[in-house]
Amino acid sequence: MRRRRIWNMAVIAACYVAAGLVVLPLVFIVAHLLGKGLSGLNLAFFTHMPKPVGELGGGVANAIVGTLVIVGMAAAAAVPIGVGAGVYLAEYGRGRFAMMVRYTTDVLSGVPSIVVGVAAYGLVVVPMGRFSALAGSVALAILMLPTIIRSTEEMVLLVPRSYREAALALGAPRWKTIQQVVLPAARPGIMTACMLAVARASGETAPLLFTALGNRFWSLKLDEPMATLPVFIFDYARAPYDDWNRQAWTGALVLVLLVTMVSGLLRLTVRRVRAR
Amino acid sequence: MVGALRGLRARPAIRFDDVYRGLLMGAAAVVFFIVVLIAFESFLGARLSMKTIGWGFLTSTEWDPVFDRYGALPYVVGTLATSFLALFFAVPLGVGSAIFLAELSSQRMGEIVSFVMELLAAIPSIVFGIWGFFILAPFLRTTVEPWIVAHLGFIPLFSGAPFGIGILNAGIILGIMVVPTIVSISREVLLATPKSLREASLALGATQAESIGVALSAAKPGILGAVILALGRALGETMAVTMVIGNTNRLPTSILDPGATMASVIANEFTEATGPIYLSALIQIALVLFAVTIVMNALARLLVYWVTGGRRDTAGAA
Numbered sequence: 001m002r003r004r005r006i007w008n009m010a011v012i013a014a015c016y017v018a019a020g021l022v023v024l025p026l027v028f029i030v031a032h033l034l035g036k037g038l039s040g041l042n043l044a045f046f047t048h049m050p051k052p053v054g055e056l057g058g059g060v061a062n063a064i065v066g067t068l069v070i071v072g073m074a075a076a077a078a079v080p081i082g083v084g085a086g087v088y089l090a091e092y093g094r095g096r097f098a099m100m101v102r103y104t105t106d107v108l109s110g111v112p113s114i115v116v117g118v119a120a121y122g123l124v125v126v127p128m129g130r131f132s133a134l135a136g137s138v139a140l141a142i143l144m145l146p147t148i149i150r151s152t153e154e155m156v157l158l159v160p161r162s163y164r165e166a167a168l169a170l171g172a173p174r175w176k177t178i179q180q181v182v183l184p185a186a187r188p189g190i191m192t193a194c195m196l197a198v199a200r201a202s203g204e205t206a207p208l209l210f211t212a213l214g215n216r217f218w219s220l221k222l223d224e225p226m227a228t229l230p231v232f233i234f235d236y237a238r239a240p241y242d243d244w245n246r247q248a249w250t251g252a253l254v255l256v257l258l259v260t261m262v263s264g265l266l267r268l269t270v271r272r273v274r275a276r
Numbered sequence: 277m278v279g280a281l282r283g284l285r286a287r288p289a290i291r292f293d294d295v296y297r298g299l300l301m302g303a304a305a306v307v308f309f310i311v312v313l314i315a316f317e318s319f320l321g322a323r324l325s326m327k328t329i330g331w332g333f334l335t336s337t338e339w340d341p342v343f344d345r346y347g348a349l350p351y352v353v354g355t356l357a358t359s360f361l362a363l364f365f366a367v368p369l370g371v372g373s374a375i376f377l378a379e380l381s382s383q384r385m386g387e388i389v390s391f392v393m394e395l396l397a398a399i400p401s402i403v404f405g406i407w408g409f410f411i412l413a414p415f416l417r418t419t420v421e422p423w424i425v426a427h428l429g430f431i432p433l434f435s436g437a438p439f440g441i442g443i444l445n446a447g448i449i450l451g452i453m454v455v456p457t458i459v460s461i462s463r464e465v466l467l468a469t470p471k472s473l474r475e476a477s478l479a480l481g482a483t484q485a486e487s488i489g490v491a492l493s494a495a496k497p498g499i500l501g502a503v504i505l506a507l508g509r510a511l512g513e514t515m516a517v518t519m520v521i522g523n524t525n526r527l528p529t530s531i532l533d534p535g536a537t538m539a540s541v542i543a544n545e546f547t548e549a550t551g552p553i554y555l556s557a558l559i560q561i562a563l564v565l566f567a568v569t570i571v572m573n574a575l576a577r578l579l580v581y582w583v584t585g586g587r588r589d590t591a592g593a594a
Contacts, residue, residue: 004483011485015380018372022459023392025452029399029407036410084303092297093304101304104311110505110573111314111566112512114539118546118562119314122321142310149307175296203400206514206539210546230402234515237406245410252403260398 030256037253040246045254050216050232056243060251062218063232069220070133070212070228071202074140079194082145086152086190091178093153109146116142117207125211133219133226136212143204144197151193155186199262203255205230229255318566321559328553333560339525339541341550346557348564350527354443354535357528358517359510361447362454367503369451370458374499377459378466379488390460397456405519408449413440413520420444421532436532439522444531446521450513454506461505465498465583466491494583501579508572512565514539538565 048059085105089098120139125131159182167177183190208214213225214235220226229251236248325333329346336347373393377386417440428434469491477487492499522534523544536544538561549555 004486008483008485011488012380015372015376018369019376019381019385019389022369022373022396022455023389025455026392026396026399028411029403032407032411033403081303081306084300085307088297088300088304092300097301098304101308104308106577107570107573108307108311110508110512110569111311112514112539112569114512114514114542115318115562115566115569116314118321118542118559119317121546122317122559123313142314145307145310174293178296200398203402205400205402206543209543213547230400230515233402233406234519237402237409237519248406249410252406255400256403259400260395 033249033253033256036246036249037251040250041253045247045250049218053241058247060227060229060232060247060254062215063227063229063251064254065220066133066212066215066226067202067229069222070136070208070226071140071198073134073137073222074144074201075194075198077137078141078144078148078197081141082148082197083152083190083194085145086149087156087178087183089149089153090156091182105146105149108142109150112206113139113143113204114206117209117211120207120211128223130223131211131213131225132223133212134222136208136226136228139207139211140201140204143207144201147197147200148194151196152186152190155189155193156182158189159185195262199259203230203259205234209234315566318559318563322556322563325553325556325560329557329560333557334564337527341545341554344551344553346553348538348541348557348561350525351536351538351541351561354521354528355511355537355539357443357531357535358446358450358521358537359507361443361531362450362510363503363507365448365451366455366458366506370455370502370506371462371499373455373459374462374466375488375492377463379484379491393456393459396452397460401453401513401515402519404449404453404516408445408516408520409441412448413445416440416445416448424532433530434532436530438532439534441520441522442532442534443521443528446517446535446537447531449516449520450510453513453516454510457506457509458499458502461502461580462495462499465495465502465580468498468583469494497579498583501576501583504572504576504579508569508576511572512539512569514543518543 044057045059046064047061048057049061050063051058085101089102092098093102116139120135120142124135124138128135163181163185164177167181168174172180208228208231212228212231214231215225215227233248233251233255236244236251239245239248325346328344333346333348334352335349336345337349338345338347339350340346373389377389381389417438421438421440421444424434425436425438473490473494474487477490478484482490517537518540521536521540523536523540524534525536525541526533528535542558542561546555546558549558
């Protein structure tokens with residue numbers, strides 16, 4: 001009996017220790033991000049262009065704008081398609097076709113982002129003959145889709161049946177029922193899912209390496225290479241200059257603030273929507 | 277069936293209903309075609325390399341772009357080594373935390389740990405990379421690895437020079453990155469096991485740990501699914517690994533050695549691939565990665581589905 005009690009205590013203690021240990025990395029990462037990145041965080045970092053090698057300072061204005069442009073374009077493509085597909089799965093998704101779409105969505109959510117990058121390279125960069133912001137957007141849009149589709153389906157299914165029945169009973173056609181009754185009811189959930197997908201995608205580096213490539217200069221041309229924050233961090237972190245490494249840390253801090261603040265806030269709203 | 281309904285309802289509305297349905301269906305079809313297109317595109321790109329190199333691609337250790345010789349074995353080994361090392365760290369900690377969350381913790385503690393897991397899952401992989409490169413690597417180089425060499429160095433797997441970057445560093449970083457997957461899914465699976473199992477074992481006089489053991493054995497297939505999903509994630513993870521693994525094309529023989537993974541070699545060499553066979557060989561690596569992740573995901577989802585009876589699928593948690 002004594003041995004069993006000791007074993008019991010040991011197992012429970014081990015679980016407590018495990019829970020403590022998995023929390024630690026985040027604490028360290030956040031602490032180091034703040035410690036190394038906070039000092040470089042000033043207005044110039046957001047408004048200035050990168051300086052040539054050897055000159056101190058400079059900012060990431062072009063990378064921030066580039067990220068916004070590329071992610072924005074990707075969202076503009078992925079949100080309508082993803083929401084449409086999600087609504088289809090929830091409202092009409094009973095046949096074999098829907099099962100196939102569901103399965104491919106699952107597959108897509110597991111495909112490594114670097115593989116999506118390779119595919120976007122073959123689909124856009126090779127035919128166009130050069131690296132471009134557009135190719136980066138295509139890659140990111142593909143990465144956004146699974147999250148948007150599955151969450152939209154989930155959210156639309158949460159809308160009570162009685163809403164649909166009431167609308168149909170009033171003589172509204174199916175499309176009007178979905179468009180004017182079901183979707184508005186599911187809108188908060190769908191919007192949070194979309195923003196979560198966008199936030200995740202804006203932190204992606206691998207699919208941009210050989211699509212949008214990166215650019216040390218100001219460029220808003222969609223058919224040319226464009227700078228992005230994640231690729232900026234990657235390049236500056238690997239560079240042998242201390243000042244660049246410092247800027248990489250600041251860039252990482254900005255990126256984390258951007259991504260986690262959005263997804264953290266959204267989690268709370270999603271929980272509220274679900275609880276309702 | 278649509279034809280039968282057409283006669284019953286008002287005409288114009290019915291017609292737009294079909295249009296609307298068609299639009300949604302088109303959106304759904306896009307997703308399907310994208311996956312087919314990715315598979316097709318990587319297959320097409322890899323064809324040249326498959327033809328010229330053949331099966332030696334996966335068994336040869338020589339990766340020499342100058343002479344157009346491409347053997348991906350060092351990268352396959354690097355990928356497997358880092359991923360299994362990641363699971364070695366992440367599985368005990370992740371399952372332990374999941375038990376803590378599902379069985380032991382107070383509501384408040386549980387919320388904190390869940391919130392941390394969500395934040396950890398949201399951090400971009402490049403940030404893990406920069407942390408591993410600037411913080412973890414010096415720590416490993418000066419503290420952990422010299423200790424390993426001194427005490428375990430007689431085993432070839434733990435011998436070598438303490439570089440700080442290499443298989444060990446990549447394994448630790450990957451472990452941190454896949455922990456949230458394991459925790460959140462294992463927790464769901466544990467919560468899905470019937471409460472009566474625990475009550476019955478407690479009624480028979482089992483200690484709390486023993487009753488957790490009963491719940492665990494019921495949840496085993498689902499937890500295995502979580503682990504496989506985490507493995508799939510680790511196999512394809514790119515940026516963090518690229519920054520901390522050291523990027524050499526030699527076959528690693530010790531966990532202290534630098535190496536490269538399939539994903540990291542694509543990230544590193546793709547834009548520098550000058551010859552057509554070089555590029556094709558890199559695309560072939562992507563194709564292999566694609567195929568492996570499909571199998572992994574199908575397997576993991578099947579297991580989780582089996583345990584939770586379809587009440588919950590992994591897509592939301594992933």
